[in-house]
Amino acid sequence: MTDKIPDPPDYPPYSTGWGGPEETHVHVHLTQDEPETKRWDLSWIQPGKNLGAIGCAWIPANIWAATLNDVTREQGVSGAWVMGGFALTVAVIRLVQNRRFFHRFLVWTAVLGMVLALPVFTTVVDVMTGGGR
Numbered sequence: 001m002t003d004k005i006p007d008p009p010d011y012p013p014y015s016t017g018w019g020g021p022e023e024t025h026v027h028v029h030l031t032q033d034e035p036e037t038k039r040w041d042l043s044w045i046q047p048g049k050n051l052g053a054i055g056c057a058w059i060p061a062n063i064w065a066a067t068l069n070d071v072t073r074e075q076g077v078s079g080a081w082v083m084g085g086f087a088l089t090v091a092v093i094r095l096v097q098n099r100r101f102f103h104r105f106l107v108w109t110a111v112l113g114m115v116l117a118l119p120v121f122t123t124v125v126d127v128m129t130g131g132g133r
């Protein structure tokens with residue numbers, strides 16, 4: 001008994017063009033609309049949210065300013081700047097991580113407290129001119 005595998009069927013070659021699929025042509029037309037370019041994108045300012053946060057932060061900022069005044073009296077201006085700068089840095093990092101109203105409120109509380117308690121303008125002048133006390 002001989003196990004013989006039958007020959008494959010005799011199909012016509014594909015290159016002859018008869019009996020095969022017809023050629024398909026696909027035409028794709030892309031139209032790209034030019035995006036509107038705004039000259040100034042000031043959406044990051046968010047004036048409504050910032051004004052609301054400033055309004056809510058006014059009372060806690062006065063308490064923070066009183067704390068910074070106490071630190072100024074006890075340790076000097078540099079100690080108050082370090083304490084206020086640390087609080088502001090932490091608040092800004094938290095705002096960048098999670099843009100919630102509470103974090104915006106904390107940033108404005110730190111900023112307003114520092115502006116109310118510390119000599120901001122004389123410190124800026126001292127830093128820019130290299131002068132000091």
